[in-house]
Structures are given as structure tokens and as C-alpha cells.
Amino acid sequence: MAGQNCRVTVVLLGGLLLLAVLLMRGAEASEIALPQGSNITILIKRGTSAPPAKPCFIIVSKRHMTVLFIKAGEKMVFTFSCQDPQNHFVMEIQKNIDCMSGPCPFGEVQLQPATSTLPTLNRTFIWDVKAHKRIGLELQFSLPRLRQIGPGESCADGVTHSISGRIDATVVRIGIFCSNGTVSRIKMQEGVKMALHLPWFHPRNVSGFSIANRSSIKRLCIIESVFEGEGSATLMSANYPEGFPEDELMTWQFVVPAHLRASVTFLTFNVSNCEKKEERVEYYIPGSTTNPEVFKLEDKQPGNMAGNFNLSLQGCDQDAQNPGILRLQFQVLVQHPQNESNKTYIVDLSQERTMSITIEPRPVKQSRRFVPGCFVCLESRTCSDNVTLTPGSKHKISFLCDDLTRLWLNAEKTISCTDHRYCHRKSYQLQVPSDLLQLPVQLHDFSWKLLVPKDRLSLVLVPKQKLQQHTHEKVCNTSFSYLVATHLATPGQELYYGSFCPGPGGSIEQIQVKQNSSVTLRTFAPGFQQEFYKQGLTVSFTPHFKEDGIFTVTPDTKNKVYLRTPNWERGLPALSSLSWNISVPHDQVACLTFFKERIGVVCQTGWALMIIQEQRSQPEEIFNLEEVMLPKPSFHYHNFWVNISNCSPVSGKQLDLLFWVTLTPKTLDLTAIIITVVAGGALLLLALGLIICFVKRKKKKNKGPAVGIYNGNANTQVPRQLKKFHKGRKDNDSHVYAVIDDTMVYGHLLQDSNGSFLQPEVDTYRPFQGPTGDCPPSPPPICSRTPTAKLTTEELPPCISPESESEPYTFSHPNKVEVGNGDTDIPLLDTQEPVKPAE
Known part of the structure; x- marks a missing residue:
């Protein structure tokens, strides 16, 4: 362990010493001598970074300069006024090659002057080759081959290749490339401009490419991409992301081993406004009987192709007033054929009118290593990683994929009611068709869009089995669940009722929703095929109600x-x-x-x-x-x-x-x-008392007819003053009755003039007796x-x-009683004269 630490220390010290030497070298004098007639020029200028706090200058014969230009045949000795010139200045070494006035120097291109004789600055070697329109030039790249990068991307080692072509006086950028790719050759016509950028610390001393003479290619350029095994390549049209030149033709040639399969996917593209012709892509596939195969840019591109093939991009004559932009970025994926490549599945949507199916990759984390693609192919040739099967047709599909679990299936179906009189009380079954489960990819979502007339009808969802609401306290452990949501009247607002799953502990028997809603069956595991029988919802159209949702719940006793x-x-x-x-x-x-x-x-x-x-x-x-x-x-x-x-x-x-x-x-x-x-005993005693009273009354009735004697001379009023009674109660017979019968002898006092009985004014509230x-x-x-x-x-x-x-x-409203000024007693009855009862 100690020895390993010692080696690390030595390496670090060596790196520090090398850095110190390079920094000291920046302050030393540099000498550059360019041979006469070499057509080489060198430009040293300030870089594009922010100006430093302490300025740095180029010193030539004690003169401080910010730009130094050296021509062929000149010799220049200079130094820098700072220890880190690489942070302040850049160097461009350009060589002009004229193939129109003399022979072209074909073969391997050398770095001149040698990098060991140049100061430690970021340097760019530029080769500008001019040729006749009928002459084709070919740039051949030795290993490692090139990899094209898009805007905003950079190369890991800082070494970039910028390649441009020429159409008359217009420069067309073919692309920017890094090392370690598949591009082996680039053919151009009418000249080429190649720029190799090397960071100041990079020890590279070779250009890595050669120039060859070729016959006319009759197009802007041809890019050759070679695959030796499984892999992928991302390529772009000329001038990307700006527009492809008008009415031009560009071709990519792909070399693919015979035992592998290639598929093309368009990542991004735009089309321009054409006046003449039509923008298109053409494929030349060896063995095809329909070469060239022509596709529009918006079409699904070919896949599962065996062997070499060509792809060409053809522009059009654009509208001068509004030309638009034609551009294309695409990917070629090469991989081994899979077992599913030769199997064909039929998805019959010919009887469907509102159902569509999408097969697409499930989201995964990006990886730097090569990952074989997953493609769905229609009719075995038109392949894409994202395929939508439309209703009203029968589709034949196959898969080009090493692992089908990387794909999933999403489906959508619309159930709508346009006339509330027709679909009132009508019901539909929300069930996943069993045919979808025959496909070798997992079902992710099946959504039903339920549409009803506004303020006319609402929806009732009744599950096949009672549902449980998913919460953090009690999660759903089934292989699928239902997600219920509705769009509110406020734009952009959605009411997500929740996630519900069937199970033995379910309690929700019914969900009523007010307006347009969606029900999504989402699966969480391949085990859904085993629990397929548990799924099932019935949706019915019901009269409109005002609440946003009503849940009918029958709790489970356990x-x-x-x-x-x-x-x-x-x-x-x-x-x-x-x-x-x-x-x-x-x-x-x-x-x-x-x-x-x-x-x-x-x-x-x-x-x-x-x-x-x-x-x-x-x-x-x-x-x-x-x-x-x-x-x-x-x-x-x-x-x-x-x-x-x-x-x-x-x-x-x-x-x-x-x-x-x-x-x-x-x-x-x-x-x-x-x-x-106690209440039962009291009731029993009351019953016994009533029986005894009833028996006694019967006995009295058996003795003779009951006679009631009324004394008409008696005063029926409550005494108000004692002086009005001349005799005491014991001296008169007003209180003597023979028998008080069941009929109240004073009942006539409660009668009005018409003979009907007076009733107290009573206001009684009768509660609602319905459900x-x-x-x-x-x-x-x-x-x-x-x-x-x-x-x-x-x-x-x-x-x-x-x-x-x-x-x-x-509420009881008693009659008002008028009371005299000197009378403080309340009469028992009204003070009207008694009326003799009728016989």
C-alpha cells in the first residue's frame, strides 16, 4: 500500500514539473521559420475569453503587440510578456492548396510546422483545398474514425475536426467531428476546407487524414460510416441546425456486416417551403426490388435491414419570399437480429372507431455504453421505436429488440354521449380487450375518455369488485389500479380523484362524477395477466348533479x-x-x-x-x-x-x-x-290499573241508568269578590251531583254558535317522510x-x-284573554252565558 502511494506521489510530482517547464517555456523566446513557397501562414491573436486583469502582449524586437502575422518565407522570433500565454492567445496555421492551377498533393497530410517547434498555445491547423467543380476530393480518416457532434456538444479530449465544402463562392459546413466514431471517409466536390483544432496541452503531431482524388460525385458530399459490430451513429444534414442548401443532394453510405441488422430513426427534422420538386429521403438497399425506396421525412423509416445501404437527402426549389428551413438529424442503430424479428403479430382494430394503441420505449436512465435499440416494425420493414396503431385497420407488427421489457403499450378509447335523450341510463363496460394481452410487451395504461353533454348528464362508475383507495397508510398491493380524473370548468385545472384498486378489503361500491372524465387502468407488474379477471368497471350516464363527486362507501367489518x-x-x-x-x-x-x-x-x-x-x-x-x-x-x-x-x-x-x-x-x-x-314494569302496572277501573265502571253501569242533574241556579263563574256570595258553600247545593257520567256536562260551554267545538290554534311541523x-x-x-x-x-x-x-x-298559539283592570284572577272558562244542552 505504501509503495502504491509512493508511485502516485511520483506521478503527481512529474506532472507538476512538466507544467512548470511548459509555463517557463511560454516566457522563453520562440522562433518560427516558414519555407518559401509553402503557402503556409501563421496568425497569433487574442483568444475569445474575457480580457485578463493583467494584460499579456507579444514582444517582437521590444515591441508589444496583440496580433502577429507570419507569411511564407518569413522568420520570426518573439516572446510573451506573461507566464501563461495559452490563456490569452490562440494560433491559426493555414495552408492553401490550389488544385486548379497545378497538381494536388494527394496522400497523407502532415502537420507543418511540427508541433514541437510551436509555442504552447491552442492551435488550429487549416487546410483550404480549391478544386474544379467536376473534381471530387476525398478525405480519408485513419483509426480512430470520426463521430459527428451537434450544437452545444464538445469532444472529451478537446480535439475537433471542422469540415466544410463549397458551392461556388458559398461555404457550406458539413459538420464538426470528434474521435472514436464510425465516419471513415467524406467525399466533396469543388474543394474542401479542413480545420483540426488541438489544445495547447495535447501532444498530437499527426493530422490523422489523407486526401485522395476521385471522380465527380454530382452532389454536395458523400459521408461513409463503417460499423464493425453493434453500435450507433448520429448524423446531421449540412449546415445543421441551419438550413440545408437549396436543391442540393447529400448521401450517407453505411457499411454494415451481413450478420447484423440496421434501423434508421429520424430524431429531429424540418421541411422548407417548396416551389418545385419535393423534399424526400431515398434508400438504396441491396437486394431490394424497389430501389430506390422513397420516403417523406415524416414517414416511419426503414429498419431491420441486413447489409450495406445508402441514405440520401434531396432538397427542392424553395420559395424566394418564404424559403423555410430543411434540416435533418437522424440515428442509425446496428445490432444483432432478435428472436422476435421473424414473428408477426396481428392487431385487429378494423371494428374500432375511437381506440388507438401506442407501443413505445419505457423511460430508462441514459447509459454511456452501447445499448441495442428496441424497434417495432410494420410489415417487417418500416421500423420505429414509437409506433401508433390507428383504429379502422388491421396491423401486422414485429419487433426488433433484444429485451422486450424495455417497451410498453398504451391504449386509449373514447366513449361519448352527444344526445342525452339517447344515452340516458345507458351503460358501457370498461374492460381491456384480451387480444392486447397476447402481445409480447407489457400493457402500461389503458385509458377511457368519457364525454357527456355539459349540464345534462353525469357519470356513475360501478366496479366489478369493491375498490380500495390508495393512501400512504394503506397502499394498493395489486398488479393494477384505476386512476380517475376529471377536467374542471376552470381551464388547466384537473380534479384527480385518486388511485383505486380492487381487493378483499375494498369498500367503495360506486363513484359518481359530475362531468367529462377519464378512467385509466394502470398496471404495475407483469402479473396483471394473472389478475386480468379482476378488472372491470361499468360506466352509466345519469341525470346531471351539482357536486363534483360522490363516493358510496360500505366499510368492511374487518x-x-x-x-x-x-x-x-x-x-x-x-x-x-x-x-x-x-x-x-x-x-x-x-x-x-x-x-x-x-x-x-x-x-x-x-x-x-x-x-x-x-x-x-x-x-x-x-x-x-x-x-x-x-x-x-x-x-x-x-x-x-x-x-x-x-x-x-x-x-x-x-x-x-x-x-x-x-x-x-x-x-x-x-x-x-x-x-x-323498569319501563316494562310500569307498563304492566298501568295495564292492571286500567283493567280494575274498567271492571268497576261496568259494575256501576249495571246498577241503573246514569242520571246527571244540573243545577241551573248555581253561579258558574269563578268568584271574584266574596261579597257576591250570600251563603257559604255548605249552605247551598250548587256542588251536589248525583253522578258524573263519561260525557262532560259542561261540554256545551266549548261550543260556538254553530254547534262545533272550539279548538286551540296549533301550528305543527310535519317532517319529510320520504327516503x-x-x-x-x-x-x-x-x-x-x-x-x-x-x-x-x-x-x-x-x-x-x-x-x-x-x-x-x-308552535302553539293560545287565545288572547282580556283581563279587567281590577281583576287579577284568570277565569277557568269563557265568561259567556251557559247554554242549555239539547236533549
Whole structure:
């Protein structure tokens, strides 16, 4: 271990010494001598970096200069005024080669002058070769070959090759290249300009290419790309990302081993505005009977090709006023053929009108090593990594992929109702077609878009098995789930109801949604094929309702049911309203518990309210979620509603609510038993007393007819003054009756002039006797307020009625009684004269 550390130290010291030598060399005098007639010039100038705090100059014969130009046949001795000239100056060495006035110096190109004789500056060697229009020049690159890079990319070692061509007096950039690629040759006509950029620290002393003479190629250029094994190459049209020259032709030749397969994918492209001809790409594939095969740029490009092939880009005559831009960036992927390459699958969508299928790569992390591509091929030739199968047709597909788990399938189907009279109460089954599961790729999403007439119909979703809502407290562990969402009236807002999965602990029997919605079946594992039978939803069109969503919940007796408001991550949308209709079996008691004591929502306008109401004419409980703490755990013996209505919340203070329901069996209370026994005994005694009274009355009736004697001389008024009675009670017979019969002998005093009995004025409220469990409690009106007023427990919001119409009350209105000034006694009966009863 110590020896290894010692070697690392030596290497570091050696690197520091080399750097010091190079820095010292920058301050030493440099001598450059260019041979006469070499057509070489050298330009030393300031770089493009920001000007340094301390300026640096070129010193020639004690003169300080910022630019130094050396021509052929000249000798120059110079130094720099700083120790790090490589940070301030760059050097360009250009050699002009004229192949029109004399023979071209074909063969390997040398670096002149040698890099060892040049100062330690970033240097660029430029070869500008001029040739006749009918002469083709070929740049041949020895190993390592070149790799084209796009705008903004750079080479790892800092060595770049910039290659340009010429059309008359116009320079056309072919591209910028790094080392370690597949480009082996570039052929051009009418001259070439090659620039090799070397960083000041790079020890390279060879150009790495040679120039050869070729016949006319009758096009802008030809780029040859050689594959020796599996790999990929990204290539671009000339002048990329600017426009391809008008009405020009450019060709790429690909050399591919016979045992490998090649596929072409267009990454980005643009087309120009053509006046004449048409922009296109042409393929020449050996063995093809339709050469050249012509494609538009927007078409799916060929794949699964064996052997060498050519690809050409053809421009057009562009509109002079609005030419547009033609450009192309594409990738060629070469890999071994796969087992799936020879299998064909048929996807029949001929009977479908609104269903489409997309097969595409699943997202993966990028890797620097070569990764074979995954392609889907239509009719075995047109291949792409992303294929959409349209409705109304039958499709034949095959796969060119080493690992089919890297692909997945997404499908979409639209179910719409345009006439509410036709589709009212109509239902549809939401099920994944079994044919899709025969494909060798995993189903990721199957989405149904459900469209209804606005303010006419709503939707009801009924699952084949009861659903469980996915929460952090109780996650779904199935291989698939349903994602339910709807678009709100506010543009850009979506109400995401949540993720639901079927299972033994499910409790949600029905989900009602107000307007256009989407239901997405999403799979999480290949095991979906084994659980395929569990999937199934029925959607029905129902009359429109005002709430955004209603959940029908029947809690499981063995499991805790977790429920939460939609848009959990972002908060319930403004002014939305949700209800949960929770059923309680007759032999169970439901305990409702909230996760937090406070919500934390802050309202800008309106009220954030929660209503809890049992469905047995119990008074509703209203809670202001902005101010009032959530209720403690409460017990409910009957079905009940939980309704949430949101306000317009302040940004960052959203409404989200999590609660759960548990069921426990009812137990007999000892106090209730005692009360029941006592009440039963009292009823028994009362029954015995009534029987005894009834027997005694029968006996009296058997003795003779009952006679009631009325004393008409008696004063029937309550005595007001003692002096009006001249005899005491014991001296008169006004209190003597023979028998008081069942019929009240004073009944005539309660009769009016028509003979009917007077009744007290009574106003009685009759409660609603119809069903109370079908509709959720209507939330109080949401009123705008600025600023927000605080709602207390003693005070109701201004637009909430102080009394609910469902509360039973009885109002009795007694008759007014006039009382005299000196009379403080209240008469027992009206003071009208008695009327003799009719016989």
C-alpha cells in the first residue's frame, strides 16, 4: 500500500514539473521559420475569453503587440510578456492548396510546422483545398474514425475536426467531428476546407487524414460510416441546425456486416417551403426490388435491414419570399437480429372507431455504453421505436429488440354521449380487450375518455369488485389500479380523484362524477395477466348533479377504511364539493376519525365547510374548516354523509383531508337494560290499573241508568269578590251531583254558535317522510367575502339559514284573554252565558 502511494506521489510530482517547464517555456523566446513557397501562414491573436486583469502582449524586437502575422518565407522570433500565454492567445496555421492551377498533393497530410517547434498555445491547423467543380476530393480518416457532434456538444479530449465544402463562392459546413466514431471517409466536390483544432496541452503531431482524388460525385458530399459490430451513429444534414442548401443532394453510405441488422430513426427534422420538386429521403438497399425506396421525412423509416445501404437527402426549389428551413438529424442503430424479428403479430382494430394503441420505449436512465435499440416494425420493414396503431385497420407488427421489457403499450378509447335523450341510463363496460394481452410487451395504461353533454348528464362508475383507495397508510398491493380524473370548468385545472384498486378489503361500491372524465387502468407488474379477471368497471350516464363527486362507501367489518380528498398532493380545487355516503350495518357502530386536528386551509373568498349528517333525520353538524378544529372521533349508528365544500384558498394553503371509518359490533348497555325493565314494569302496572277501573265502571253501569242533574241556579263563574256570595258553600247545593257520567256536562260551554267545538290554534311541523339516504346534504351557499370573516360556533355565516327545515318544531298559539283592570284572577272558562244542552 505504501509503495502504491509512493508511485502516485511520483506521478503527481512529474506532472507538476512538466507544467512548470511548459509555463517557463511560454516566457522563453520562440522562433518560427516558414519555407518559401509553402503557402503556409501563421496568425497569433487574442483568444475569445474575457480580457485578463493583467494584460499579456507579444514582444517582437521590444515591441508589444496583440496580433502577429507570419507569411511564407518569413522568420520570426518573439516572446510573451506573461507566464501563461495559452490563456490569452490562440494560433491559426493555414495552408492553401490550389488544385486548379497545378497538381494536388494527394496522400497523407502532415502537420507543418511540427508541433514541437510551436509555442504552447491552442492551435488550429487549416487546410483550404480549391478544386474544379467536376473534381471530387476525398478525405480519408485513419483509426480512430470520426463521430459527428451537434450544437452545444464538445469532444472529451478537446480535439475537433471542422469540415466544410463549397458551392461556388458559398461555404457550406458539413459538420464538426470528434474521435472514436464510425465516419471513415467524406467525399466533396469543388474543394474542401479542413480545420483540426488541438489544445495547447495535447501532444498530437499527426493530422490523422489523407486526401485522395476521385471522380465527380454530382452532389454536395458523400459521408461513409463503417460499423464493425453493434453500435450507433448520429448524423446531421449540412449546415445543421441551419438550413440545408437549396436543391442540393447529400448521401450517407453505411457499411454494415451481413450478420447484423440496421434501423434508421429520424430524431429531429424540418421541411422548407417548396416551389418545385419535393423534399424526400431515398434508400438504396441491396437486394431490394424497389430501389430506390422513397420516403417523406415524416414517414416511419426503414429498419431491420441486413447489409450495406445508402441514405440520401434531396432538397427542392424553395420559395424566394418564404424559403423555410430543411434540416435533418437522424440515428442509425446496428445490432444483432432478435428472436422476435421473424414473428408477426396481428392487431385487429378494423371494428374500432375511437381506440388507438401506442407501443413505445419505457423511460430508462441514459447509459454511456452501447445499448441495442428496441424497434417495432410494420410489415417487417418500416421500423420505429414509437409506433401508433390507428383504429379502422388491421396491423401486422414485429419487433426488433433484444429485451422486450424495455417497451410498453398504451391504449386509449373514447366513449361519448352527444344526445342525452339517447344515452340516458345507458351503460358501457370498461374492460381491456384480451387480444392486447397476447402481445409480447407489457400493457402500461389503458385509458377511457368519457364525454357527456355539459349540464345534462353525469357519470356513475360501478366496479366489478369493491375498490380500495390508495393512501400512504394503506397502499394498493395489486398488479393494477384505476386512476380517475376529471377536467374542471376552470381551464388547466384537473380534479384527480385518486388511485383505486380492487381487493378483499375494498369498500367503495360506486363513484359518481359530475362531468367529462377519464378512467385509466394502470398496471404495475407483469402479473396483471394473472389478475386480468379482476378488472372491470361499468360506466352509466345519469341525470346531471351539482357536486363534483360522490363516493358510496360500505366499510368492511374487518378492515379500517381510509378515505382522502382528491388532488392530495396539490389540494382540493377551489369551490369544489365532494360527498361520501357511508353505510352502517344495523348490527354495527361506525367510528369516524380524522387524521389531523386542523386542516390549515386559508380562504381568500368563500367558506371551507364540512357537514356530517346521519340519515335518520338527525340535525346536521357544520364545521368551518378554516377556524374550527375537526371533531373528535364520533360514533354513528346509522348511515351518514360526510360533505366537504372548498372555498377559494390562498396560494400555498390548500385543503386536504384524510379520515378513516371502522366498524365494531353493537353491545348491550347495562343502563339501557335497567331502564327497559323498569319501563316494562310500569307498563304492566298501568295495564292492571286500567283493567280494575274498567271492571268497576261496568259494575256501576249495571246498577241503573246514569242520571246527571244540573243545577241551573248555581253561579258558574269563578268568584271574584266574596261579597257576591250570600251563603257559604255548605249552605247551598250548587256542588251536589248525583253522578258524573263519561260525557262532560259542561261540554256545551266549548261550543260556538254553530254547534262545533272550539279548538286551540296549533301550528305543527310535519317532517319529510320520504327516503333520506339518496341525496347528500346540500352545503350552505358559498358567499363571496372580502376580507374573510371568522366563523365561530355561536355565529353562522350570513347566508346560512339559522334553522334547518328538517328540524321538528311545534308552535302553539293560545287565545288572547282580556283581563279587567281590577281583576287579577284568570277565569277557568269563557265568561259567556251557559247554554242549555239539547236533549
